Amino acid sequence: MNVVKTAIYDKLIAGTALMATLGGTVSIYDGVAPRGAAFGYVVFAPTGGGDENITKTRFKSLVWSIKGVSDDSAKKAGEIDAEIDALMHGASLSVTGWGVFWCMREGDFEYSETTLEGRNVWHVGGTYRIRMYQT
Amino acid sequence: MSTGFTGSAAYIKFGTTELDAYYRTLGHTEEIDLVDESAGSDPNKLYITALKDGNRDLEIIMPAGTAGTAVYAAVAPGTEGTLEIAPEGTATGKAKHFVNAIVKSRGEPLTYNDIATLSVAFQFSGAVTDGTY
Numbered sequence: 486m487n488v489v490k491t492a493i494y495d496k497l498i499a500g501t502a503l504m505a506t507l508g509g510t511v512s513i514y515d516g517v518a519p520r521g522a523a524f525g526y527v528v529f530a531p532t533g534g535g536d537e538n539i540t541k542t543r544f545k546s547l548v549w550s551i552k553g554v555s556d557d558s559a560k561k562a563g564e565i566d567a568e569i570d571a572l573m574h575g576a577s578l579s580v581t582g583w584g585v586f587w588c589m590r591e592g593d594f595e596y597s598e599t600t601l602e603g604r605n606v607w608h609v610g611g612t613y614r615i616r617m618y619q620t
Numbered sequence: 621m622s623t624g625f626t627g628s629a630a631y632i633k634f635g636t637t638e639l640d641a642y643y644r645t646l647g648h649t650e651e652i653d654l655v656d657e658s659a660g661s662d663p664n665k666l667y668i669t670a671l672k673d674g675n676r677d678l679e680i681i682m683p684a685g686t687a688g689t690a691v692y693a694a695v696a697p698g699t700e701g702t703l704e705i706a707p708e709g710t711a712t713g714k715a716k717h718f719v720n721a722i723v724k725s726r727g728e729p730l731t732y733n734d735i736a737t738l739s740v741a742f743q744f745s746g747a748v749t750d751g752t753y
Contacts, residue, residue, distance in 0.1 A: 540642050540681055541628065544735075584684055586735065616735070618681075 486531075486547070489615065490515055492578040492585075493529055493549060503527070503568035506553075506561075518554065524606070525555035525565050532612060543619040545583070552594070552610025559595065562609035573613050580617055587616035629709035632678065634721070634742070635701030637694035639680060644737070646705070647677035650748065674719065674744035676703065682728060682736040692728070695740045699723045703742055710753050720746035 497503060497513050504511070512518075512526035534547035551573060553565025570590055578585040592612035599605055632640040653670035682688050703721040708714045721742040728738050 539644055542641050542681070544681075586684060587733075589733075 486545075488581045488583065489531075489547060489549070489578075490529075492580045493551070493573075496572055496576055496578060497527060497529070497551075497569065500568060500572045503565070503572060506565050506568050524557065525553055525561055527565060527569060528552055528554060534614075545615075545617055547615045547617075548591075549613050549615060550594075550610060551613060552608050554606060554608050556604055556606050559597065559607040559609060562607040563595075566609040566611065570611060573611075578615065578617075582620060583617040584620045585615060585617040587614060589614055625708050627707065631704070631706035631710050633702075633704040634723075635694060635699070637691065639678065639691065639694075642681040642683055642691075643678060644681060645677075645679045648674075648705075649676075650674040650744075672747070674748060675724070676705070676721070676742045676744075678740045678742065680738050680740075682738045688738075692726075692738065695723050695726050695738070697723050697725055700745065703744075706753065712753055714753050716751050716753055718749040718751075719744050 494513060494515070498511060507525060507527070510523070512522065514522070514526060514528050516528065516530045518526050518528055529549060529551040532548050532550045535545065537544040537546050551569050553562040553569060555561035555565065573588060574590045576588045578588050590611045591614050594611070595609045597605060597607045627646065630640055630643065630646065632638065632643055632646060650672065651674065652672045654667040655670050656665060657668050658665045680691070683691055700720065700722045703719050705717045706714055722745050724741040724743040726738065726740045728736060730736055
């Protein structure tokens with residue numbers, strides 16, 4: 486849902502501490518970072534959920550993955566994740582056309598990869614449950 | 621061939637307040653008192669009918685903000701009004717049930733990690749009128 490993407494992006498970009506961990510650049514990407522994007526950065530994407538179909542009024546329960554990515558260290562990726570957590574856990578999101586009544590972190594993950602160029606990259610993040618009703 | 625239906629199109633109104641937008645469940649009981657008239661050498665119990673009674677229990681998701689305030693106020697205990705139920709909606713030919721009812725109780729239980737609900741118990745106070753739109 487694009488309106489949810491917009492709300493998450495707006496929430497993250499407003500976080501001055503998060504921006505500081507990203508070196509002051511707006512390195513927040515939808516789904517995937519552009520090729521050659523400077524580390525560290527944030528990637529967010531929908532990973533589950535949908536309509537609840539519990540009343541005539543439309544309710545959605547969505548799960549979004551938001552992570553910090555760093556080629557410096559897991560610690561650096563974790564610092565980005567901590568700032569994301571501070572912004573998102575318990576956040577009041579402004580989603581156009583919807584009333585958000587729940588935005589909570591409910592899962593943690595961390596993994597690493599080695600790129601074809603031999604660079605180690607760390608991904609540290611969480612999954613966030615967003616529950617909302619149509620207004 | 622007839623088909624079943626769900627409660628997704630149900631219309632629920634109490635007084636002037638429509639309650640179906642956030643409803644989740646609506647219970648329903650209608651009954652009649654029976655008076656035992658068995659006597660003497662009757663081999664089986666015999667009954668005569670007496671007074672009818674009925675009630676409905678409604679559970680809705682509590683709307684946030686002023687919408688919730690309005691719904692909450694509309695179902696204050698002791699409030700009396702017409703309870704109109706249309707199980708399949710209000711299209712022409714669909715069933716409708718009217719009855720004068722009194723709010724016997726309401727409750728708003730809260731759970732930290734789940735959505736707030738409002739439960740309302742309606743006691744019928746009068747005859748049920750069944751018809752169609």
